[in-house]
Amino acid sequence: xxxxxxxxxxxxxxxxxxxxxxxxxxxxxxxxxxxxxxxxxxxxxxxxxxxxxxxxxxxxxxxxxxxxxxxxxxxxxxxxxxxxxxxxxxxxxxxxxxxxxxxxxxxxxxxxxxxxxxxxxxxxxxxxxxxxxxxxxxxxxxxxxxxxxxxxxxxxxxxxxxx
Numbered sequence: 001x002x003x004x005x006x007x008x009x010x011x012x013x014x015x016x017x018x019x020x021x022x023x024x025x026x027x028x029x030x031x032x033x034x035x036x037x038x039x040x041x042x043x044x045x046x047x048x049x050x051x052x053x054x055x056x057x058x059x060x061x062x063x064x065x066x067x068x069x070x071x072x073x074x075x076x077x078x079x080x081x082x083x084x085x086x087x088x089x090x091x092x093x094x095x096x097x098x099x100x101x102x103x104x105x106x107x108x109x110x111x112x113x114x115x116x117x118x119x120x121x122x123x124x125x126x127x128x129x130x131x132x133x134x135x136x137x138x139x140x141x142x143x144x145x146x147x148x149x150x151x152x153x154x155x156x157x158x159x160x161x162x163x
Contacts, residue, residue, distance in 0.1 A: 054070045103145075
């Protein structure tokens with residue numbers, strides 16, 4: 001049975017990693033560096049972007065692209081919501097100790113070193129500050145997977161739910 005948990009955990013983590021890779025690829029090294037320097041959460045940034053009102057998206061888009069930008073946001077939001085829901089379903093069958101192992105700093109940074117050495121190098125270049133920032137993001141991801149986090153649209157931030 002632990003073999004099944006291991007693979008379920010990997011599927012969920014790969015899905016979440018796919019979203020994070022997309023975010024990092026979109027904002028580039030400079031954008032990621034801003035997130036690290038300012039201790040901003042990637043999860044909060046993603047959820048904030050996905051939950052911005054359509055009118056704001058239209059106004060912030062170049063002339064003639066407002067409606068297209070809204071359609072892209074809506075489509076992306078559906079994909080992200082599906083991935084989060086799917087990952088939660090998978091994670092619900094994974095014991096905490098297994099999920100903790102696969103969402104540990106050491107495990108994930110090693111994965112990133114192999115697959116995105118540029119990102120790993122940037123995170124590690126910030127030393128302890130980079131590690132703390134990355135661990136915060138891992139806590140946010142785990143909270144989402146466990147259903148222990150929700151988006152607060154009024155404060156525009158992720159709320160971690162404690163029992």
